Amino acid sequence: MKIRIKEAADILNAGYMDFVDVDKYIRGVSIDSRKVSENNLFVPIKGATTNGHSYVKDAIKGGAIATLWNKDEPDPPTDIAVILVDDTVKALQELSLFYRNTLKAKIVGVTGSNGKTSTKDITASILAQKFKTQKTTGNYNTEIGVPYTLLSLDEDCEVAVIEMGMEKKGEIDFLTRLVQPDIGIITSVGLVHIDNFPSIEEIAKEKLDIVNAIKEDGLFIYFGDDPLIEDTVNKAAVKESIRKETFGLNDTNTLYLREFHEDLDGITLRVSDEEFDELHVDILGKHQALNTMAGILAAKELGMNPEEIRQGLLKIEKTGLRNEIISIKNCTILNDCYKSNPVSINAALNIFEMFKADKRIVVLGDMLGYREMSYDMHYNVGKDLSSFNIDELVTIGQEAKNMAKGARENTGIKSIVEFDTKEEATEYLKKYINENCSIMIKGSRFLKLEYIANTLKDLEEKDEK
Structure with missing residues (x-):
């Protein structure tokens, strides 16, 4: 993201303390003072145990040119621009929505109880064979992580794959309205974060909120073998302009698995689309064949050919701590x-x-x-x-x-x-x-x-x- 300090303040309808030239450009955003780069906007987050405002001096040493600052926090710095806001998290979200609307990139949004990170990695790997592609790093899939990810996208990014997590009611609806995906993917629905929901049926409804902001004539991809997901889709008010495709093991799906083999070198599969020969994926587990098919459907939607897809599956950059x-x-x-x-x-x-x-x-x-x-x-x-x-x-x-x-x-x-x-x-x-x-x-x-x-x-x- 590249934007003048004064423009950022205007977008947020915020006042600022202009200790530096507010016509200078912010280049990128950081929410971690240890990872600040030159001319970043530092966004201090006030959490349950730590307060990011306490680390602004470290951010300045790292090269921050400006910082958001909660109005009720004392002692704002005097050697960088300070943009005064009521809530730095909400300001981060507002800024990301503005920036999202300036991007020409196609965005793939991914959610699910299991498999969303692997699907993100697989899909991004495939798409990178044809497009300048960026993706969610690590576990930045929350109400803080998603806007941070959006603001981290380059102006010339062609495709982004954004992971969206869910712990509480309304979260997927909120995140998908920030992301505004061209393609939305639900990998699965399961008993995850059930402490915040009365039933698995409610979890399914919340996950399906991903369709609320898929763009007109966009594509919704989901696991078609799960009766709960299928029933929730049938009951939901999905806009007619949004097309639907499914993946799974059953031959009723748009794309389904015909053959599968695995060893410690990865998985090998054949799918129902006759354009594809045998596909090898450097990743472990039969469940990854399902995640792979979701990625294939997204890639085909964006015009990729079988050879580009096959090459992408050989070059997956996997997120750590998984298998x-x-x-x-x-x-x-x-x-x-x-x-x-x-x-x-x-x-x-x-x-x-x-x-x-x-x-x-x-x-x-x-x-x-x-x-x-x-x-x-x-x-x-x-x-x-x-x-x-x-x-x-x-x-x-x-x-x-x-x-x-x-x-x-x-x-x-x-x-x-x-x-x-x-x-x-x-x-x-x-x-x-x-x-x-x-x-x-x-x-x-x-x-x-x-x-x-x-x-x-x-x-x-x-x-x-």
Whole structure:
């Protein structure tokens, strides 16, 4: 984004303290003082535990030329332009909406209970074969992350793939009106953030709000095998001008899976579109075949040919902490600890079945956000482990103890060990890095279970010195 300081203030209908030339250009936006670049607009966010206004001096050292500033915050800086607003988050959103309306880029908006990040990565990789393409980085898919992503798009960006997350009612409607996608994708609907919704049906309705701001004659792509999604689509007031296409396993879909093979080098598939030969994707899991088909439909909508799509699938830049394979001495770790719910655990376990070793260890942490359903959800995850080849189960956290209980009462897993903290679990797992074993790690983002693999990797590096 490139805009004069005074113009930014005018867009926000805000006053400013002009300690610098307000005709100078802002070039880019940062919400993290540690990542400020020259001539950025710094947007301090006031959160539950930290206040970004406290870090404005660091932003200035990093090269910020201006900052938004909550009017009720004391001691605004005097060596950069200060744009005074009632709420920096709302101002960030307003600025992103203005900027979105200046862009000529086609935008693909992606949401879903599971699979949205992988679908974003796959789709962006394909589109980059033909267009200047940008995408949501990391987990910037919230009411702060989405406007930040929009403001991070280059003026000459041709296509952007924007991920939209949802934790509460009204969030998808709000985010999609900022994004205004030309193509909207729903990957799935599941029991995620059920603590904020009365039922899975309400989650489906909220996800479907992505259609509210798809542009005229735009395309809505969704997983067609889920009766709940299909029923919600049929009941919703989707504008007639918005076209619909589906992907899935059933031959009733616009694009469906004909053949599928996988190994630790990735997945190979054939789809129903006869234009395509065999496709290889450097990513793990059968569920990724579904995400791939969503990306293919989006690419075809934007005029890409089969060879461009095939090449894009070979060059996916994957977001971290999802199905990462880490080798530590004789041990191989499947590090899949960005989030956790029954569906994503099952998907990770199916991938883990391909790992061959003398000992197979599954590490599972708490799944958060299930309130009164928590006991049953955790117990059933443990119970369902009977379907997989597991030598040892390690659980982390209080809720995960119910996974251990479900496994003890319903499976033949010989060793089940429970820990309260990831540090205790890591200390226990240290002994395995010298053995021929495989370890799968899965838990909710709050637990930050990547600590385990990172610590074990550090041990290996120390031993090598």
